[in-house]
Amino acid sequence: MNDLLLTTALIFALSAPTFAAGNHSGGHGESQPAMETTLLVGMPGDPAKVTRTITVTMRETDDGKMLFDPQSLEIARGETVRFNVINDGALEHEFVIDTKMGNAEHKEIMARMDMEHDDPNSVRLDQGMSGEVIWTFSNAGTFEFACLIPGHYEAGMHGPIAVGDQMAQAEVEYATGTIKKIDAKAGKVTIIHGPLTSLDMPAMTMVFRADKATIANMSEGQEIEFVADRVNGKLTVTQLK
Template sequence: MRIKLILQVLASSLLIASTAALAHGDEDNAAKHKTFDPAKVGATAFGQEGDPTKVTRTIRLSMTDAMRYTPAHITVKRGETVRFRIHNDGQILHEMVLGTPQELKEHAALMKKFPEMEHSEPNMAHVKPSKDGEIVWQFTKAGEFQFACLQPGHFEAGMVGKVTVE
């Protein structure tokens, strides 16, 4: 009986530790996309990961605990590769995720169900308080897209911005 209890405690501890390792917004997520590999670039409805050597412009954004981005609207040219430098001016974790309005809405709903879900893609930056993040993105298609914070409750509170690609 004692061994069974020890095994249950050990199993519970491992489960808790593994869940913590999957935390959305883990600082190590940013390191996964530091090296650009053209062979691994996947096209999306709103563009693709950009080659850092082909950046034509750097756009600085800030995020706050008032659930807002500054600036909240950005205009870029089709084909342009942009480096987003994102600063978290708040006291809690925020992120910037580029996508279509529908994709962001679906992703936000998923994050509400699984707030500890790990994911790190080239179109997102998870930024801890008082820290900086970066996204390099090439906008290959014209249209209106969005960026949002998908931390549970942030998207619903209006933490959404717009990208117009001309």
């Protein structure tokens, strides 16, 4: 009888599905199969399936706060998003996507030891550097992006990610335009564009800022659909189809 119970328990244990509960379950910097890096917030995205690009800037303020720009994100379930992350501050920062609870647990671990993770849902950048995270948001819900370097979260470096059906498509309005000139060294692009409704601007030709990753996907004469916003007071291309 005991042998039968032991055999049954062993079969059940081997056949039970395994789910990754967090982004550090296998240790930092280790190579993990895609299935093991699946989180509640989603999974690493395929670059060929990116539906839009969002620029996220990290910086400090004169009064001691540390911020992301934008400070919140709205994304449609099923979207694959390329986050162009830029450290525009004077300190090292990171961009981590997870559940709020997952970030809280990870932040507590980081407070106890000096460690730098290398996971597909995060990127850590020195001053003036840029990087990217490509992520597929497969589940609806409210999640969080944050900097988990000790003290940074408490200084304001976190924001909500609202993921819902068709949410992003309904609320993001793309403008159309044709690229006239690119100055990659200066991080500028001249666009002949239609009305920018969100900025209350008529159709005209203007110079926009853009990060290196966005400019790499541009060419002179190219017709584009894009979203522009003011980032640190400068008109910037923040999303590109």
